[in-house]
Amino acid sequence: MARQRFSVAQTAEALFAPEEPDLANAEAVILLETPAPGIAAAPTRAIHRYGRVVIAPGSAARDNAPPVVSAGDAGLTLTERMGVHAFWRRRSDAFRIASQSRAGRFVAWGSGGRVAPAPPLGGATAPQPSNGLSAAGAMPSPTSERLQGEVAVGLIIVSGPGHLAILPDEMDEIVARMQEGCSILQAAAPAGDVVFNHEIHPVYLSLPDARATQDHDATEAPWRDAALAQIGQRGGRAGVLAYVTDLRRRLGTRWAYCAFVTKYSLTHFAYAWMDGPHLVLAAEPGHGWSQADLDVLFAHETCHIFGAPDEYKSSGCNCGTTHGVYGHANLNCQNCVPNGGELCIMHTNVKRLCDHTKRHVGFSAPPGGWPSA
Numbered sequence: 001m002a003r004q005r006f007s008v009a010q011t012a013e014a015l016f017a018p019e020e021p022d023l024a025n026a027e028a029v030i031l032l033e034t035p036a037p038g039i040a041a042a043p044t045r046a047i048h049r050y051g052r053v054v055i056a057p058g059s060a061a062r063d064n065a066p067p068v069v070s071a072g073d074a075g076l077t078l079t080e081r082m083g084v085h086a087f088w089r090r091r092s093d094a095f096r097i098a099s100q101s102r103a104g105r106f107v108a109w110g111s112g113g114r115v116a117p118a119p120p121l122g123g124a125t126a127p128q129p130s131n132g133l134s135a136a137g138a139m140p141s142p143t144s145e146r147l148q149g150e151v152a153v154g155l156i157i158v159s160g161p162g163h164l165a166i167l168p169d170e171m172d173e174i175v176a177r178m179q180e181g182c183s184i185l186q187a188a189a190p191a192g193d194v195v196f197n198h199e200i201h202p203v204y205l206s207l208p209d210a211r212a213t214q215d216h217d218a219t220e221a222p223w224r225d226a227a228l229a230q231i232g233q234r235g236g237r238a239g240v241l242a243y244v245t246d247l248r249r250r251l252g253t254r255w256a257y258c259a260f261v262t263k264y265s266l267t268h269f270a271y272a273w274m275d276g277p278h279l280v281l282a283a284e285p286g287h288g289w290s291q292a293d294l295d296v297l298f299a300h301e302t303c304h305i306f307g308a309p310d311e312y313k314s315s316g317c318n319c320g321t322t323h324g325v326y327g328h329a330n331l332n333c334q335n336c337v338p339n340g341g342e343l344c345i346m347h348t349n350v351k352r353l354c355d356h357t358k359r360h361v362g363f364s365a366p367p368g369g370w371p372s373a
C-alpha cells in the first residue's frame with residue numbers, strides 16, 4: 001500500500017486534514033471455544049485477545065464464518081465482556097464522530113497552547129553506540145524491548161470516591177480508547193505480527209485524593225499501591241514489574257506492560273515509566289486534550305515503553321541520538337529535519353507512525369526490509 005506523506009507545515013496551516021483510518025470497521029469480533037495461548041492455535045490472525053474473545057481482521061474473520069459476539073452475550077468473563085463492549089463502542093457513530101472532531105487532532109504535541117505528554121521516566125541508560133551517534137533516553141525494560149508478536153497489556157482502571165469515581169460509561173470509553181490505541185499500533189506494524197492480549201481490572205478505592213507534587217513516584221504511589229494490593233500484588237514500582245511479569249507468564253506472551261487510568265491527581269496527565277514498565281493516563285486529560293484523545297495518548301506512551309523517543313520541538317529532541325532495539329537515529333525530530341518531518345504519533349496527535357518510530361519501537365521489518373533513512 002502506498003503511503004502518503006504529509007508535512008507538518010501543511011497541517012499547521014490547516015490546508016487540509018488527512019483522514020484517519022477507521023480501524024474498527026476493518027475488524028471483527030469472534031468467540032473461541034477455549035482460550036488460545038498462541039497465535040498458531042487461533043483460527044484467524046488476531047489483533048486483540050480478551051480471553052476467549054478474539055478481534056481479528058474483518059475479512060479473515062468473515063472467511064472463517066465465526067460466531068459474532070454481541071455485547072449482551074452472557075457467560076463471558078469481565079475482561080471478555082469489556083473487550084466486546086469496547087469493540088462495538090468503537091464501531092458506533094458517537095465514537096467515530098468524537099475521534100474525528102477532537103480539537104487537538106493533527107496538532108503537534110506541546111504546540112497551539114496544548115501541553116505535551118511528559119517525557120519518558122526511569123530506565124537504564126543506553127550503551128554508547130559505535131557509529132558516532134550518541135545514545136539518548138532510556139533502554140526499554142526486558143519485558144518490552146520489541147513490539148512484535150504476542151504482547152500482554154494489563155489495564156488497571158482506578159476509581160476513587162466522590163469526584164474520583166469512574167462511572168460505567170466512562171469505564172467502557174476508556175477500554176474502547178485503549179483498544180483503539182492498540183489497533184493504531186497493530187495497523188502500523190509492517191509485518192502485521194503484533195497481537196495484544198488484554199487483561200482488565202476495574203479497581204474501586206475509598207482512598208481520598210492527595211495533592212500532586214513534582215515527584216511522579218511519590219504522587220502515584222498511594223492509589224497505585226492500593227490498586228496493586230486489590231489485585232493481589234505488592235506495592236512500589238517493583239510491584240508493578242511483578243504484576244507485568246506475572247501477566248506475561250499467565251497469558252503466555254513474549255512481552256508485557258501495563259497502564260493505569262485514573263482521576264486521582266497526577267504530576268502529569270500522560271507519562272510512562274520505561275522500567276515499570278507502565279504508563280499512567282488521566283481519565284480526563286485536560287490541558288487541551290479530551291477523552292477522545294486517550295487512544296492516541298495511550299499509543300504514544302506505549303511507543304515510549306518500547307523505546308521510541310519524542311519528536312516534537314519542545315521535547316528537545318535531536319537527530320543525532322539513537323533509540324530502541326535497533327539503535328536507530330531520531331530522524332523525524334522536528335528540531336533538525338528540514339521540512340519539520342512527516343506526521344507521526346511521536347510529534348503530533350495523529351493515528352499514524354512514521355518509519356523512524358516504527359524502527360524505534362522494534363517492529364519486525366517489512367518483507368522487503370526497512371526503507372533507507
Ligand SMILES: [Zn+2]
Nearest residue numbers: 117118119310
Ligand atoms: Zn512523549
